[in-house]
Amino acid sequence: xxxxxxxxxGPIASLLAIGGIVYTWLTARSTSNEGKIQAHEKKLIEHxxxxxALEGExxxxxTKDDFALLRIAIEQIKAPLGRLEENQAGxxxxxxxxxxxxxxxxx
Numbered sequence: 001x002x003x004x005x006x007x008x009x010g011p012i013a014s015l016l017a018i019g020g021i022v023y024t025w026l027t028a029r030s031t032s033n034e035g036k037i038q039a040h041e042k043k044l045i046e047h048x049x050x051x052x053a054l055e056g057e058x059x060x061x062x063t064k065d066d067f068a069l070l071r072i073a074i075e076q077i078k079a080p081l082g083r084l085e086e087n088q089a090g091x092x093x094x095x096x097x098x099x100x101x102x103x104x105x106x107x
Contacts, residue, residue: 062070
């Protein structure tokens with residue numbers, strides 16, 4: 001029995017040592033990865049805050065329906081403005097004729 005223990009104690013000790021080395025190697029990598037993960041989490045939180053700020057600003061911007069209504073309103077204003085420009089041009093011609101008449105009769 002003691003011989004069996006002596007026979008198996010060497011390989012078991014070797015396996016435990018190799019297991020310890022593998023465990024140390026895996027946990028050392030996970031701790032270095034943990035720092036990287038924490039840095040990425042901080043960056044992700046910052047991006048999330050920026051996205052939320054942008055979404056908050058976008059709620060105040062006009063929609064496509066607002067632009068469509070604005071386009072219709074501008075089209076409705078164009079016709080009266082065109083008539084107003086025609087009236088103004090006629091008035092301008094009349095004022096020029098009056099001015100020319102007054103300049104001729106003055107001299």
